Amino acid sequence: MSKCIGFLEYISVGKGIQAADLISKNTAIDILLSAPNCPGRYQILFTGDVGAVREAIDLAKGIADFNFLDSLILPRIDDKVLSAFYSPDIVNIGASIGVFETMTMTATIEGADTMVKTSDVEIIELRLGKGLAGKSYVIVTGSVQNVQSAMDAALEGVKDRGVLIASVVIPSVNPELIPHLV
DSSP, rough: OOOOEEEEESOOHHHHHHHHHHHHHHHSSSSEEEEEEEEEEEEEEEEEEEHHHHHHHHHHHHHTTTTTTEEEEEETHHHHHHHHHHOOOOOSSEEEEEEESSSSSHHHHHHHHHHHSSSOOOEEEEESSTTTOOEEEEEEEOOOHHHHHHHHHHHHTTTTOOOEEEEEEETTTTTGGGGGOO
């Protein structure tokens, strides 16, 4: 059975907590993460069947005001992305790395999912906002060609949203840098 995730991002901690309470009481979703983040934002990551996740997003948007920042529904999210939320992997660094950095957590999650679905790359770090003033990034590894292809696919998804900060491919990363990537 494929997994579906929903993600809500607020610029207010209070409004984020209110939304988390509302969707957890009124929909058939399971909250995986509900926590404040930098700089005073609030994030809610949850899972359920596609209908329940859509219902939760719609319900949260129904009470949204200017404190609502962004939302995301990812049906059939790749397991590599779910794993990256909890455990970075720096064991097998390929011929290159790519860093995809955005101004929102939702755009980075969407980019990470696109990258692993369209190219043969592995996620070594998925950092969502903490300690980054709300910015987020994902680092992937693989062959130079696969990393470039992954970055191009992720860029296509955010190019019209105005949230991209950087997209960098680094071939033959210095081995001394690898332990510092996560």
